[in-house]
Amino acid sequence: MNSYYLNYLEELESEAIFILREVWAQFQNPVILFSGGKDSILVTHLAKKAFYPAKIPFALMHVDTGHNFPETIQFRDQLVDKLGVRLIVGSVQESIDQGRVAEEKGKNATRNALQITTLLDAIETNKIDCAIGGGRRDEEKARAKERFFSHRDEFGQWDPKNQRPELWNLLNGKYFEGEHFRAFPISNWTEMDVWNYLLKENIEIPSLYIAHEREVVRRNGSWIPNSQFLKLEPNEEIVTKKIRFRTLGDITITGGIESDADTMEKIVEEVSTMRETERGNRTDDKRSETAMEDRKKEGYF
Numbered sequence: 019m020n021s022y023y024l025n026y027l028e029e030l031e032s033e034a035i036f037i038l039r040e041v042w043a044q045f046q047n048p049v050i051l052f053s054g055g056k057d058s059i060l061v062t063h064l065a066k067k068a069f070y071p072a073k074i075p076f077a078l079m080h081v082d083t084g085h086n087f088p089e090t091i092q093f094r095d096q097l098v099d100k101l102g103v104r105l106i107v108g109s110v111q112e113s114i115d116q117g118r119v120a121e122e123k124g125k126n127a128t129r130n131a132l133q134i135t136t137l138l139d140a141i142e143t144n145k146i147d148c149a150i151g152g153g154r155r156d157e158e159k160a161r162a163k164e165r166f167f168s169h170r171d172e173f174g175q176w177d178p179k180n181q182r183p184e185l186w187n188l189l190n191g192k193y194f195e196g197e198h199f200r201a202f203p204i205s206n207w208t209e210m211d212v213w214n215y216l217l218k219e220n221i222e223i224p225s226l227y228i229a230h231e232r233e234v235v236r237r238n239g240s241w242i243p244n245s246q247f248l249k250l251e252p253n254e255e256i257v258t259k260k261i262r263f264r265t266l267g268d269i270t271i272t273g274g275i276e277s278d279a280d281t282m283e284k285i286v287e288e289v290s291t292m293r294e295t296e297r298g299n300r301t302d303d304k305r306s307e308t309a310m311e312d313r314k315k316e317g318y319f
Contacts, residue, residue, distance in 0.1 A: 027215050030207055034061075035068040037166050037189070037203035041148055042075055044191035045199070048148035049106060051137075052078040054090035055266040056223055057152025059097070060212055061203060063221050065150075066101070076150065077104040081137050083129040084111040085247055085268040093224045108140035126238075128271045138174040141198060148191070148199045156208045164202055172196035209264070213289050217282045227285065229262040229277040240273020264289075 024032065038061075041048050050065060052058045065074045080094060098105045110132050113119045118139070119132045141149060155162040163178045167189045170176055182190040191199055204212070216223060233244035235254050242248065244256050247270050261274035262285075279288045 027211065027218060030211055031064065031215070033206065034064045034203040036187070037201060038065050038068045038150070040189050041150060041201050044189070045148040047144070047146050048150060048201070049077045049079040049146050051149050051151045052080050052094065053266065054080070054094045054224060055152070056212055056216065056227060057154065057204065059221065059223060060215065061150060061152045062097070063219065064203065074101060074103050077106050079106040079108065079140060079149065081108045081133045081140070082110065083133060083268050084109070085129055085270050087226055087266065087269050089224050089226050090266060106140060106144055108136040110136045113139065128268060130268060130271060141174065146198060147193065148201055150201045150203065152204060153202045154207050155205050164205060166202055166205055167191055168200040168202065169193065170198050170200060174198070210289055213282070213286045217286055224266070226263045226266060229260050229280045231258055231260055232274070233257070234259050234261060234274060241275070242273055243269050245269045
């Protein structure tokens with residue numbers, strides 16, 4: 019007698035693959051938003067599974083702020099070459115040079131919000147009707163409001179009060195001229211689910227997630243990496259700590275945690291004891307109580 023029992027990781031995988039196939043069925047020119055972080059790596063791996071033995075039918079799109087970890091860009095290029103997929107890069111620096119956005123100044127300056135204009139320009143230029151992201155509902159309260167298919171208006175903006183119902187897994191991808199969608203196939207995954215799956219599937223990840231020695235400075239309750247973009251205050255000191263990163267963003271805003279987790283197994287064990295969300299060390303999310311939701315309404319990931 020055949021058994022059709024799926025464990026919880028297989029159920030999550032099956033749901034994500036279903037959503038990815040629905041994206042391909044309902045949209046004309048979808049892409050995967052690829053940051054080089056674990057969630058976008060997971061989505062790309064799931065897309066590979068969803069359409070095997072054919073190649074992934076989506077291009078990868080990366081919004082390059084110019085303040086990335088060098089390890090992230092190296093990993094991105096190696097993966098694109100390995101998969102043989104097309105890479106679309108939107109440059110925040112080009113947006114600045116063209117006067118589309120103005121760079122922030124000061125100690126806590128970040129290019130994070132500037133990505134919105136670059137992303138929306140890239141979506142319009144490349145005529146993208148659906149951008150697939152690795153957002154998860156457990157990350158942040160604003161992301162908990164997302165549907166699998168997240169409608170964006172003709173200005174690329176998100177209205178959490180005006181989203182389509184998704185009853186019985188019926189996904190509505192209808193849109194008017196100029197509008198587009200974001201799709202979130204791993205919405206129901208948790209950070210723990212992601213790490214357990216990465217371990218089970220033996221998926222390669224950037225070394226930044228593994229505990230390693232790095233020069234850092236203590237700022238806003240986090241260990242911020244030393245880089246050419248870091249401007250030290252008189253009372254700040256560069257020290258060397260063994261740290262790892264739970265989430266990856268710009269090198270200027272991504273805080274690390276002190277850790278000895280230098281294997282995937284140790285990371286899974288460490289995450290199981292965490293009581294703070296992985297975005298708790300992102301300084302861009304500490305600007306206000308509604309920082310993430312405000313950015314998302316304007317067109318953020």
